Amino acid sequence: MNFQQFKDILHNGVWKQNTGVVQLLGMCPLLAVSSTVVNGVSLGLATAFVMAMSGAAVSPIRQLVPNEIRIPVYILIIAVLVTVVQYVMNAYMYGLYVVLGIFIPLIVTNCIVLARVEAFASKNPALPAALDGFAMGLGLTCVLAVLGGMREIIGKGTLLSGIDLALGDAAKDWVIHVIPNYKGFLLAILPPGAFIGLGCLIAGKNWFNLRAERKARGDSTAVAAADSGFAPAAH
Amino acid sequence: MSASPTKESLITALNLLVFALIGTAVLASTFFLTRDRIRQSEEAEKLNLISQIVPPALFDNDIIKDTLNIAPDPLLGNSDDTIAYRARLHGEPSAVVLEAVAPDGYAGKISLILSIRANGEVAGVRVVTHKETPGLGDYIELPKSPWIKGFDGKSDAVYKDNDWKVKKDGGQFEYMAGATITPRAVVKTVHKALLYFEANRDKLFAASVPQPRPEDSK
Numbered sequence: 001m002n003f004q005q006f007k008d009i010l011h012n013g014v015w016k017q018n019t020g021v022v023q024l025l026g027m028c029p030l031l032a033v034s035s036t037v038v039n040g041v042s043l044g045l046a047t048a049f050v051m052a053m054s055g056a057a058v059s060p061i062r063q064l065v066p067n068e069i070r071i072p073v074y075i076l077i078i079a080v081l082v083t084v085v086q087y088v089m090n091a092y093m094y095g096l097y098v099v100l101g102i103f104i105p106l107i108v109t110n111c112i113v114l115a116r117v118e119a120f121a122s123k124n125p126a127l128p129a130a131l132d133g134f135a136m137g138l139g140l141t142c143v144l145a146v147l148g149g150m151r152e153i154i155g156k157g158t159l160l161s162g163i164d165l166a167l168g169d170a171a172k173d174w175v176i177h178v179i180p181n182y183k184g185f186l187l188a189i190l191p192p193g194a195f196i197g198l199g200c201l202i203a204g205k206n207w208f209n210l211r212a213e214r215k216a217r218g219d220s221t222a223v224a225a226a227d228s229g230f231a232p233a234a235h
Numbered sequence: 236m237s238a239s240p241t242k243e244s245l246i247t248a249l250n251l252l253v254f255a256l257i258g259t260a261v262l263a264s265t266f267f268l269t270r271d272r273i274r275q276s277e278e279a280e281k282l283n284l285i286s287q288i289v290p291p292a293l294f295d296n297d298i299i300k301d302t303l304n305i306a307p308d309p310l311l312g313n314s315d316d317t318i319a320y321r322a323r324l325h326g327e328p329s330a331v332v333l334e335a336v337a338p339d340g341y342a343g344k345i346s347l348i349l350s351i352r353a354n355g356e357v358a359g360v361r362v363v364t365h366k367e368t369p370g371l372g373d374y375i376e377l378p379k380s381p382w383i384k385g386f387d388g389k390s391d392a393v394y395k396d397n398d399w400k401v402k403k404d405g406g407q408f409e410y411m412a413g414a415t416i417t418p419r420a421v422v423k424t425v426h427k428a429l430l431y432f433e434a435n436r437d438k439l440f441a442a443s444v445p446q447p448r449p450e451d452s453k
Contacts, residue, residue, distance in 0.1 A: 065254075066247050073254050080258040084265045091272035094280060186370040 001128050009128055013135025020143030020198070021205045025112040029103045030144060031194040035155070038162045040148030041141055042096055046085050047107050048137020051116060054078045055133030058117045059126040074117045075108070082107045095165035112136060143201065150197050155189035157182025285320060285332055287377075288350040288359025293329045294322035303439065305333070310431035312336035312424060319439060328353050328440035331432070334363075337424035341416040342366040345375070347424060349386070351432045353440070356390040360425055365417075372417035382418070385409060391429045399426035 019025050029047070034040045057077050065073050086104045089097040097104070107113065116136050121129035152159055157179035164172040187193050278299055285298060301321045307313050313336055320332040330352045337345040345365040350358040360383050362375050374380035385408060400406025401418050410418040432439065 064250075066250055069247055069251050072251060076254055076258050080261050083262055087265050087269040087273070091269040091276060094273075094276035098280075184370055189369055 001125075001131075005128060006131065009132050010135045013132060013137075014139040014142065017136070018139040018143065018205070019112045019136055020140050020147075021202045023112065023115075024202075025115060026110040026140065029106060029110060030140070030147070031191060031198065033100060033103050034144050034147040034151060034194055034197070035189050036152045036161055037145055037148040037159060038096075038166055039099060040144030042093075042166055043100055043103055043107075044137065044141025044144040046089070046100075046104060047110065047113070048134055048141055050078065050081045050085060050107050051113055051133030051137040052130045053081050053133070054113060054117050055121040055129035055131075056126050057081070058121040059124060059129035062122045070122065071114075071118070074114060074122075078113050078117070079108045093166060099162065099165055112140065143198075147194070147197050147201060150200075151188045151193050153178050154185050155187075155193060156184055284348060284361060284363070285350070288348065288361055289322050289330050289332060290358065293352075293358070294324055296321075296323040298322050298332075303441075308431060310427045310434075312338055312427070321440065322350070330358050331439050333428055333432070335424050335428040335431075337420040339416075339420045339423075340365060340367055341372050341414070341420075342368065345417070345420055345424070347421065347428075349425060349428055351429065354390070355392060355429065355433065356388055357386045357425065357429065359384075360386045360421075362421070367417050368414070372414040374411055374414070375417055375421055382409060382411075383421075386425055391426070391433060396426075399423070 017023055020030055026047075029043055033043045054074070054077055058074055061073075082105060085107070086097075089100075089104060113133075116133055120132045124132070149159060152161065157177065159176040159178055161175050163174050164170075188197070282299055289298070298320050301323065303319045303321065305311065305313065305317045305319050307315065311317070311333065313334060317334040319334075321328060322330040322332070330350050332348060332350045335347045335349060337347065343366050345367070346363045347360055348363050349360040352358050361377060362383065365373070365375065367373050367375065374382050377383055394407055397405060398407040399422055401408045401410040401415055401422060403410055403415055404419070406422065408418060408422050
């Protein structure tokens, strides 16, 4: 794997094919746990870890698995990895484990994990496969962090609340009260806030892309902007 | 592909079996590696919760180990066996920790843990899990509001049946406008748990028989 490849995979995962705002895969955890930064980032990192490991695990055995049963085998591998993560979180980050609850085992059903294993890891060597999984997971984590931050600030007026659940009691003072004496805005915390926030993020990303494209063409009128292919398919 | 279909399916099945075995082995070893640690975390969490509702001055026994299985009872609202923890001071029973479930919260069940002193007074109540509306019905949680401390020191002797209601219904308990279903459910459940305690006092405080730990029922 040369440097260019490395850069391409990373760029693809974190930005160009971002799970959260471009591919729109794995919406269930994205919308459910993004009520605070800490929740979002924790689940994002757990997903990134599972994706990297499943990429690394599937790639070496891709020649051994008969084509007919590849999906069950991949799912089996992913399920094993997720359960390992669940045990470890239960043992060492109990508070966070309780907060994330059902969404940890649900990483198995997050279609982005299987999608990357099937689309990338089953056709590439182990190192790029692991990197691809990690980059995709990192992209998801970034979206979860931004969305979680938006919802947390608007909904509760804080940032990093609950960080002591992830990093222990020492981190209790890290909570930032962005807006002091804030009464809270319930809508942002409830599920609709997640949809509205995600919509804004997608719009922002599309706007940014279109602008960058126009600039690249040196054409400020940008007639072709509308058909530049930014119509992410929902799954 | 020259192999016969039967042979081919056998090979495929064998292949899947091998992966299943490897997966099981990995899971089993992780389970054994993390088991003790998970048990410790859960016990620490439990002790943390218990020490919030049973003042440490009230017991000197190993409260986590002094347990009693409680069969499902309509007064407690539990559908499975739960565990009661007994607090003892110098060998004398001082309080008991019970789990109770309010079936009629605004959004489903609310599970509570409460401790009752030997004299029948509530020593403390905490909400363990609930699905009440955030920002509206969740004032039953301690970090959100001190409401739940309103039960401390109350007993069936102090408050008569009609007092065990929210003020809106003519009782003695505070509530917040806009969310009365939630406190109503909690008040009713605490009262029923007290009735359960009165009816089963002797059984609850019976000398502890060393019991085998209920193996991971979850």
